[in-house]
Amino acid sequence: MYNVLLSPSQKKIFEEASKFVASVDKQLLIDMDEDKIEYPKDTIETLGKLNLLGIRFPEEIGGRGLKWQDEVVLIEEIGMLGAALSCASVMPSIVGEAISKFGSSYQKEKYLKPTLQGKLICAEGLTEPRGGSDFFGATTIAKKSGNKWVLNGQKRFIVGAKGADYFLIYAQTDSSKDYKKNMSAFLVDKDKVSVENLYELMGARGAGTGRIVLKDAIVDEDNVVGNIGEGSVIFYQMMIPERLTTAAGALGIAKASLEIALKYSKNRKAFGQPIKNFEGVSFKVAQSSALLDAARALVHTAAKAVDEEMDASVQRRLVSEAKRFSTQSAWEIVNNAMQIMGGIGYTNVYPIERYLRDARLMMIWTGTNEIMDLVIQHELYKELEKNRILRDVELDAKSSAQLEEKVFE
Ligand SMILES: Cc1cc2nc3c(=O)[nH]c(=O)nc-3n(C[C@H](O)[C@H](O)[C@H](O)COP(=O)(O)OP(=O)(O)OC[C@H]3O[C@@H](n4cnc5c(N)ncnc54)[C@H](O)[C@@H]3O)c2cc1C
Numbered sequence: 414m415y416n417v418l419l420s421p422s423q424k425k426i427f428e429e430a431s432k433f434v435a436s437v438d439k440q441l442l443i444d445m446d447e448d449k450i451e452y453p454k455d456t457i458e459t460l461g462k463l464n465l466l467g468i469r470f471p472e473e474i475g476g477r478g479l480k481w482q483d484e485v486v487l488i489e490e491i492g493m494l495g496a497a498l499s500c501a502s503v504m505p506s507i508v509g510e511a512i513s514k515f516g517s518s519y520q521k522e523k524y525l526k527p528t529l530q531g532k533l534i535c536a537e538g539l540t541e542p543r544g545g546s547d548f549f550g551a552t553t554i555a556k557k558s559g560n561k562w563v564l565n566g567q568k569r570f571i572v573g574a575k576g577a578d579y580f581l582i583y584a585q586t587d588s589s590k591d592y593k594k595n596m597s598a599f600l601v602d603k604d605k606v607s608v609e610n611l612y613e614l615m616g617a618r619g620a621g622t623g624r625i626v627l628k629d630a631i632v633d634e635d636n637v638v639g640n641i642g643e644g645s646v647i648f649y650q651m652m653i654p655e656r657l658t659t660a661a662g663a664l665g666i667a668k669a670s671l672e673i674a675l676k677y678s679k680n681r682k683a684f685g686q687p688i689k690n691f692e693g694v695s696f697k698v699a700q701s702s703a704l705l706d707a708a709r710a711l712v713h714t715a716a717k718a719v720d721e722e723m724d725a726s727v728q729r730r731l732v733s734e735a736k737r738f739s740t741q742s743a744w745e746i747v748n749n750a751m752q753i754m755g756g757i758g759y760t761n762v763y764p765i766e767r768y769l770r771d772a773r774l775m776m777i778w779t780g781t782n783e784i785m786d787l788v789i790q791h792e793l794y795k796e797l798e799k800n801r802i803l804r805d806v807e808l809d810a811k812s813s814a815q816l817e818e819k820v821f822e
Contacts, residue, residue, distance in 0.1 A: 416486075418713050422479070423486045426468070430490035433463060437494055445497055445619025446767055452576025452621040453501050454534060461531015466505040470513050474521050475529035481716035485661040489709070492665020495764075496771035497620040499665065500572050501534075503658035508535040508581045510654045511598060511647050515639035524579060524600055536573030538582040538601075538625060539648075541566065546784050548583075548648060549592045553627065555584035555599065562586075562599065562637065564630040567609075570778075574608045574623030582627065583648065586641050596644030599637055605630040616770025652780065653719055653732055659779045660712045660735040663743035666768045666775075667708065670743075671701045673763060674750035681754075688753070697749040704742040711735045724799070730792035737785035740775040747772045 419427060437456065444450045460466050469484045470476025477483075484506065492499045505528045512525040527533040541551050553566025564584050571580070579602050586597040610624040639647055675698060678689040688694045715731035722728075747768045751758040758765045776782045807813060 416709065418709070419486065420482070423483050426479070426483045426486050427490065429463070429465065430487045433460070433465060434490050434493055437498075442495060442498070442764075442767075445495075446616075448613075448618045450619040452534065452573060453498055453619060454576060456498065457501055457534060458531040460502055461529065466502065466531060467509045467529045469506070470509060470525075470529065474513060475526045480720045481657065482713060482720055485657065485712050485716045488658055488661035489664040489668070489712075492662035493669040495666070495767060496617040496662065496774055497572075499658075499662040500617065501620050503654070503662070504535055504537070504573060505529055506658060507651060507654045508537050510651050511581055511638050512600075514650055515598075515643065515647050516600075517635070519635055520600060520638065533578045534573055534576055536571050536577035536580045537651075538568035538571050538580045540569050540571070542569045542624070545570070546781060549596065549645070551583060551585065551596070553582065553584040554588075555586050555597060555632070557586075558631075560634050562632045562634065564599065564601065564605075564627040564632060567624060567626050569624045570612065570622060571625050572617075572620045572622050574625050575611060575621030577621070578603050580606060580625065581638065583644050586644075590642065593645040594642045596648065597637060597641045598639060598644050598647045599632050601627065601630060601632055601636070605632065615773065616767065617774050649729075653728065655779045656732050656736040656785075657712070657715060657719070659775055660708075660715065660732070660739040663739040663772065663775050664705065664709050664712060666772055667701070667705050667739075667743040667746040670747040670750040670765055670768050671698070671705060673765060674698065674701070674753040677754050677763075694753050697753055701746040701749045704746055708735075708739040708742040711738050724796075726792040726795045726799070730789050730796070733780075733785040733788040733792070736779065737782045737789070740772070741782060744769075744772045744776060 441453065441456065445453060464477060465487060468477040468479045468487060469481055472478045488499060488503060491502050509525055509528060512520050516525065524533065528535050539548060541553065543552060544550060553564060555562045555564045564582065566584060579600055582599050582601045583596055584599060585595050587595050606625045606627055608623045609626050612622050614622060678694050678698065679687055681688050712735045715735040718728050718731045747765060751765050751769060754763060754765060757763060
């Protein structure tokens with residue numbers, strides 16, 4: 414399916430990404446889905462060698478100095494390989510955002526550069542057993558002891574719990590302060606944490622998702638990302654790659670499902686003709702196609718807003734809209750594909766059932782779609798205060814002057 418949005422530089426990334434995606438052995442995807450693989454380390458290393466990790470970061474730290482508008486093209490393609498692999502491939506982009514924007518040169522050398530080369534695997538620890546949506550209610554605590562920090566707490570659902578070499582962990586550092594100034598971010602090496610549970614997931618398997626426990630985990634002062642108490646600022650910044658990568662990855666799943674359904678409906682016959690001749694089938698194809706194109710347009714719009722460093726409110730709203738709409742659309746597109754394929758779509762003869770399990774997760778992780786709605790409306794109300802349109806459209810009604818009818822209390 415043709416992506417009309419691509420600039421020449423994006424076309425180059427698309428070609429490279431497509432070549433990589435075509436080269437991935439299908440057995441890897443099957444083994445990951447059967448949890449026979451703990452973490453797709455080799456594939457991440459290959460992506461590192463191809464310089465396809467965190468391509469928007471500056472060249473001096475190992476990126477390609479490209480833009481978000483390029484990176485979403487890459488992520489959409491890798492998304493076709495499923496949620497687990499695409500999540501592992503974007504983790505350097507998510508954790509790297511914190512290190513590149515707030516980290517010290519020591520952290521960039523020791524952690525970020527080898528991560529972008531695919532030599533170190535990173536993971537992020539935000540969610541706790543007590544909740545993910547209420548991020549600032551996190552109870553992991555870091556206490557200063559001499560020139561070290563001692564961390565105690567737990568993080569749940571961590572992709573790469575098994576497999577990661579280090580974790581970006583948020584912890585409370587001063588509960589006497591306002592909740593936004595209480596949080597700090599730390600880089601914690603894997604030998605400081607224990608993995609207490611590996612989840613048996615519905616989908617997105619093979620990426621070492623588990624619960625990690627920090628028990629008197631001693632962390633050097635050099636591993637504090639940014640300043641103490643700056644965790645909330647880092648968190649808000651990280652939510653851009655966190656959500657934009659899911660939004661772009663969902664496009665890949667949607668695109669792959671639609672392609673399978675298109676081919677199937679052309680070839681499969683019922684009542685003596687291809688099932689695509691029935692409106693009940695072809696209209697689902699039409700709806701899926703429109704959803705996919707709309708979702709992609711929104712993802713690219715959000716990417717542009719971030720690239721152009723537009724107002725923070727606008728960036729946050731568009732990124733949240735992209736995450737919400739793209740994942741919801743992917744769910745509907747995969748579901749349509751399964752319906753078009755009848756019973757065979759529900760078996761592992763086609764990967765549709767795996768895509769369905771993946772798409773379901775995408776509406777939950779990196780902030781649930783309800784939390785996306787929360788952010789969208791919040792930022793939109795803020796924008797209303799800032800951007801007044803010149804024409805007061807409220808007055809374009811015959812009786813708009815009847816002020817006694819405009820009662821608000
Ligand atoms: C496979 C998998 C991988 C993951 N990977 C990671 C990872 O690598 N690192 C990491 O830190 N986290 C990770 N997560 C965690 C994920 O981001 C959280 O599960 C998600 O943010 C929701 O948090 P929760 O599960 O605690 O649900 P809760 O926060 O308890 O939410 C429960 C329900 O309440 C709703 N809700 C909560 N508050 C509100 C509100 N204010 N308004 C409206 N509705 C609300 C939610 O939308 C949801 O429907 C992963 C999760 C899964 C399942």
